[in-house]
Amino acid sequence: MSFKVTVRPSGQTFEVGPDESILEAALRSGEVIPYSCRNGSCTSCAGQVVEGRVAYPRGVLPPGLSAREAEAGRALLCQARACSDLVLDVSSERAPGEPVVKTLPARVVALHRLAPDVMRLYLKLPATEDFVWRAGQYIDILLRDGRRRAFSIANRPGADEFLELHVRLVPGGEFTTQVFEQMRERAILRLQGPFGRFFLREASPRPWLLMAGGTGFAPLKAMLEQALQGGLNRAVHLYWGARDRAGLYLNELVEGWADTVPGLRYTPVLSEADAGWRGRTGLVHAALLADHPQLAGYDVYMSGPPPMIEAARAGFTAHGLPAEQLFFDSFDFASDVRAAP
Missing domain, CATH: 3.10.20.30 (Beta-grasp domain)
Incomplete structure (x- = not known):
């Protein structure tokens, strides 16, 4: 009914x-x-x-x-x-400066496999459309049967003429399997966006702690690109958690930023490290708390799977982080498999 x-x-x-x-x-x-x-x-x-x-x-x-x-x-x-x-x-009015949500076609111009289960997808929008977004926001890919799949935009606004997405292969996922096994350059997709309230509050004077889990790195990459393009004016520490080294699929890019940008630190964390790994191990939010046990003086931005988000929220609150200084995007995969509830 x-x-x-x-x-x-x-x-x-x-x-x-x-x-x-x-x-x-x-x-x-x-x-x-x-x-x-x-x-x-x-x-x-x-x-x-x-x-x-x-x-x-x-x-x-x-x-x-x-x-x-x-x-x-x-x-x-x-x-x-x-x-x-x-x-x-329901308040649907846009705040001043809020990007306009649009529904547009997009052409696939490149697919690059960054890891066995992560594909970098570049989409080109119509030249006649002015698509504006904030670093950290996401789009929905509109499937033919009315379903949607959300992906964060992984490049900063104005960086180039494409939208960059990081697509993780979900076992049994119809759309992500299509991306990895069938999708080719020049394929046409429909998208809607931008969406989300996950973006940098640059007016804040506090240093930033950024924490990603897996492909939760995508919106943080866009945020960092935005901050670096404008001239980094505060201390920033990025933590990136993954199961293994392949999960740090753009590790060299971030290491290069940390080596050349004053004030930017980077800590990768593996939960299932191999014998040759010399970096941090365990849960990524635990590593952040070990380094920063008092969080009241920071703004924290995190994105990744729901279990990481929920564990981190509880831990960060217990370590003095006010709720208004925590911003997050929870990557809850939608099921492509039609199954009974």
């Missing part, structure tokens, strides 16, 4: 099915709702339920929503399911 959703102040209406989130249905209908992590942590997609009822998978509130907020009608639309017709208050 489907339900009707009315969004204020836009007045747009759309139908939401019983097995999809309100955000998924909104995006399918063309309604632009702010969102970022899509796993209920960042609260970018929050809305107010004016009329109707919502519920959450397995009856569990998402991590970014308290019981008191839920009782007051606040909902995180990336997780909420409609239980009736709904009227929602």
Whole structure:
């Protein structure tokens, strides 16, 4: 059974099915709702339920929503399911300077394998379109059946005429398997974006700690390129965690930055290091905390898989990091495999 959703102040209406989130249905209908992590942590997609009822998978509130907020009608639309017709208050107005979300075709101009399971994809947009984004934001690749796959933009705005994506091969993943086994140069994709609230707050005077897990390096690469292009004016320490050396798929690039840019430090961390590895081992957030046990004086930016994000949030908070100084992007892989819930 489907339900009707009315969004204020836009007045747009759309139908939401019983097995999809309100955000998924909104995006399918063309309604632009702010969102970022899509796993209920960042609260970018929050809305107010004016009329109707919502519920959450397995009856569990998402991590970014308290019981008191839920009782007051606040909902995180990336997780909420409609239980009736709904009227929602959602702020879809762009802040000053916020990039415009566009839906565009893009041509694949190059594919470079950076690791056995990581492909660098270069996309060229139409020359007639001015696509603007903030370093750290992401795009959605629009699949033919209405599904979406999110990928961070890995190059800074204005660096070149292409969008750079880092695509990790997901076992059983229909789209990522296509990228690795079938996609060729000149293929045409459709994308929508930019999305996300993960970008540098350069007005802050504090030093930055950046932490990536796997291909979570992609948005941090764009951020670092942006900071380096403008002249780095503060201390920055990047931590990059991976399972093995192949997971540090652009290690030499970052080492080159650290060797030549004053104030920039780089610490790679492997969780399953081989006998020849002489660097740090273990969990990447533990390495960061060992070096920086007092975090109140830093701004922290992190991106990577949800388990890393959740462990780091708890650890960083315990070490004095205020919530307003923590910015993150959680890479929660969407399943391409059609399976029962």
